Amino acid sequence: MSATASSKSSSAKRSSQELRRVAISMAGWTVCGLALFMVIGPLLDVVWVVASRGISVFSIGLFTTVTNGTGGGLANAIEGTLVLSAGALLIAVPIGVGAGIYLSEYGNNKIGSSIRFLSDVLTGTPSIVLGYFSYIVFVTSLGWQFSTLAGSITLAILIVPYLARISELALRQVPVSMREAAYALGANDPVVVFKVVLPGALSGVITGVLLALAISVGETAPLIYTAGWSNYMWNGQLTHSPIGYLTYVIWSFINQPSDESHALAFAAAFIVMLVVLCINIGVRMVVKRTKFI
Amino acid sequence: MKLKPFRLSVLGLSLLIPAALCAVVLFLAIYSAQAVSFNGIDFISGITWDLGNLYGDPVTVRGAQVPPGASYGILVFIVGTLLSSFIAILIAVPLSVGAAIFLAEAVPAKIRPVLSLLVELVAVVPSVVFGLWGIAVLIPLIAKYIGPGLSAMLGFIPFFAGGNAGGGYGLLATSMVLALMITPIIATTLLDALLQVPKENRESAFALGATHFEVVSKAMMPMVRTTLVGGIVLALGRALGETMAVLMVSGGAINILPQNIFSPVSTIASFIVSQLDSAEQDPTNMAVRSLAEIALVLFIITLVVNAGAKLLSSGVLNVRNSKQ
Numbered sequence: 001m002s003a004t005a006s007s008k009s010s011s012a013k014r015s016s017q018e019l020r021r022v023a024i025s026m027a028g029w030t031v032c033g034l035a036l037f038m039v040i041g042p043l044l045d046v047v048w049v050v051a052s053r054g055i056s057v058f059s060i061g062l063f064t065t066v067t068n069g070t071g072g073g074l075a076n077a078i079e080g081t082l083v084l085s086a087g088a089l090l091i092a093v094p095i096g097v098g099a100g101i102y103l104s105e106y107g108n109n110k111i112g113s114s115i116r117f118l119s120d121v122l123t124g125t126p127s128i129v130l131g132y133f134s135y136i137v138f139v140t141s142l143g144w145q146f147s148t149l150a151g152s153i154t155l156a157i158l159i160v161p162y163l164a165r166i167s168e169l170a171l172r173q174v175p176v177s178m179r180e181a182a183y184a185l186g187a188n189d190p191v192v193v194f195k196v197v198l199p200g201a202l203s204g205v206i207t208g209v210l211l212a213l214a215i216s217v218g219e220t221a222p223l224i225y226t227a228g229w230s231n232y233m234w235n236g237q238l239t240h241s242p243i244g245y246l247t248y249v250i251w252s253f254i255n256q257p258s259d260e261s262h263a264l265a266f267a268a269a270f271i272v273m274l275v276v277l278c279i280n281i282g283v284r285m286v287v288k289r290t291k292f293i
Numbered sequence: 294m295k296l297k298p299f300r301l302s303v304l305g306l307s308l309l310i311p312a313a314l315c316a317v318v319l320f321l322a323i324y325s326a327q328a329v330s331f332n333g334i335d336f337i338s339g340i341t342w343d344l345g346n347l348y349g350d351p352v353t354v355r356g357a358q359v360p361p362g363a364s365y366g367i368l369v370f371i372v373g374t375l376l377s378s379f380i381a382i383l384i385a386v387p388l389s390v391g392a393a394i395f396l397a398e399a400v401p402a403k404i405r406p407v408l409s410l411l412v413e414l415v416a417v418v419p420s421v422v423f424g425l426w427g428i429a430v431l432i433p434l435i436a437k438y439i440g441p442g443l444s445a446m447l448g449f450i451p452f453f454a455g456g457n458a459g460g461g462y463g464l465l466a467t468s469m470v471l472a473l474m475i476t477p478i479i480a481t482t483l484l485d486a487l488l489q490v491p492k493e494n495r496e497s498a499f500a501l502g503a504t505h506f507e508v509v510s511k512a513m514m515p516m517v518r519t520t521l522v523g524g525i526v527l528a529l530g531r532a533l534g535e536t537m538a539v540l541m542v543s544g545g546a547i548n549i550l551p552q553n554i555f556s557p558v559s560t561i562a563s564f565i566v567s568q569l570d571s572a573e574q575d576p577t578n579m580a581v582r583s584l585a586e587i588a589l590v591l592f593i594i595t596l597v598v599n600a601g602a603k604l605l606s607s608g609v610l611n612v613r614n615s616k617q
Contacts, residue, residue, distance in 0.1 A: 021504055021507065022504060024506070025504040025505065025506030025507060026506075028506040028510065029395070029399055029506055031391055032391040032392070032394045032395040032399065033391075033395050033399065034391070035387065035388045035389075035390070035391025035392045035395065036391065036392040036395040036396060036408070036412075038388055038392075039388055039389065039392045039412055039415065039473075039476050039477070039480065040392075040408065040411045040412065040415075042415075042426075042473050043411060043414060043415045043418065044411075045426070045430060046418060046422065046423065046426045049426060049429060049430055050422060050425065050426065053429075094306065095306050095307075095309050095310070098302075098303045098306030098307060099303070099306050099307030099309070099310055101303045102300070102303040102304050102306065102307040103307060105303075106300050106303070106304070107307070111304070114311070115307050115308070115310060115311055118310065118311040118314050119310045119311070119314075120599075120603070121314060121596060121599065122310060122313065122314045122317075124530055124534075124595055124596070124599035125314070125317065125534070125592060125595065125596075126533070126534025126535075126536065126562055126591055126592070126595055127534070127536065128534065128536045128562045128565050128566060128588070128591070129317065129321070129534070129588045129591055129592045129595075130317060132321070132565055132584065132585060132588040133316070133317045133320055133321055133588070136320060136321070136324045136581070136585055137316075137320050140581070157313050157317075160309075160310055160313070161310060164307065164310060188299070189297060189299040189300060190299045193299070214417065217419075218417075218418075218419030218420075218421070218422070219419070220419070220420065220421040220536075220537045221420075221536035221537050221562070221566055224566055224569065225566075225569060247419065247421045247537075250421045250422065250424075250425050251421050251424060251425075251537055251540070251541055254425055254428055254429075254541070265425060266425070266429075269421070269422050269425050272419055272421075272422060273418065273419070273422050276417055276418065276419060277414060277417070277418075280413075280414060280417045281410070281414070284410055284413070
């Protein structure tokens, strides 16, 4: 405020300046609100478009028949996604939870922090790079060809760092005093971990497993190079035979010309989206806002 | 010292994670070694990706067996990757900053968890579902309205001229889908930081007569700047490696650099997927080896970016430091 201005004009000036500041603030809030709308709006539209177009083709046949070249059902793809995800969890859960146990119980040292760092690097590695690694190692070099095992191992590599991190966080929530009490009663390491710490952190560990399941159900890129694609139900073989999965239907059938193929792509997307969103919403309702992403 | 079998066995399990990472890098490096020596520096500077005549007799060039006429240059894909991610960041940053500010300050505390949950859910929708939405909703929108609209407004800049050249598929669609996918990463990082700003700082700004928006923009935002940059770099790392959504909406360019924002593009990740079938036809395997080299390049790029994000986010403490 200039000292030479008369008090009257100064106050008039101030109020016009204030008016400008208030106006700018209002505009700022409007822009911010619009920004939030533009972030959430597309998500709601994704859910709406996929759900409305996906549900419209739901029928019993969708779950009982297999895909053919342009249409059919999704039985083989649903089964394949279940098999691949279950395989990935079978491999990844023991490793991930074991790593979480080490990191939380005995990992406050140099080894622990290097494992944490390298695990973070693995989390940041694009999934297609992991898929290509599996392709050259399992599919071609080991000669497994496109197969269930190659796909499951790739997914396992992808989800193991998440499992390790979430398990570690969950186990660390258990109070130290409980461990001390158990040790004081004469318990040894495995008893303390399996009878005291792990049961106390079970909900957190299950959260991790569910989120890992959501990731593996939604993945596509690494599977294209490892699981291949099959129009038939899984024949029970782990190697030397490709397997179908839901996300493949989404990206491949949407590029087919016929409406029937498009409908199938949306149905597959709806199932995948439903599983992923339900798991994530459920987990976040139960667990307080924790950052896992 | 007493041996502790339980501790050793869980240590063994956790060492499998670094082992997997080392295996990935090692096998990609070994497998691509021949391609690295064959391609040399042209790999990064060349714009021609040509598998050569796959049915012709392989010829020996620079000490390696390759199909006649084969040439592997990935500059097009490097440019496509960097350009699409860069534009995605340009779109995503203002959106996420606005959204985070609105969530932190304007929304009642009761509704905030619901809205921030919605923002977080954007991050968990699978890439391929975004790709599907892109094809079904975004591409027609770009072809009919956004593309011509941009050209009409900014057409005097060559980069924005050309309207809907690719029928909607291309750099703009790729960047928009990527922007949507990385927005929650930046927004949630920033939201957490904003919620941590000490009450004293906000109250002092209010006491000076600042409007609520000025408190946020002039007192709080400067305090969380480092965290914001860390979040942006983290989001960049995600955008660079994104595969399926990009593959579905990018139009897939090969051997031509993007001319404007509507040009079809390929990113490194999407190109690897799109090349699977043709590379397998190569009897000399040089194409598959060159793809391994591309994967290695992508790994190195994301590693550098993520390491940068890590360094920046270790400065998360800046909120607490500035309190003193």
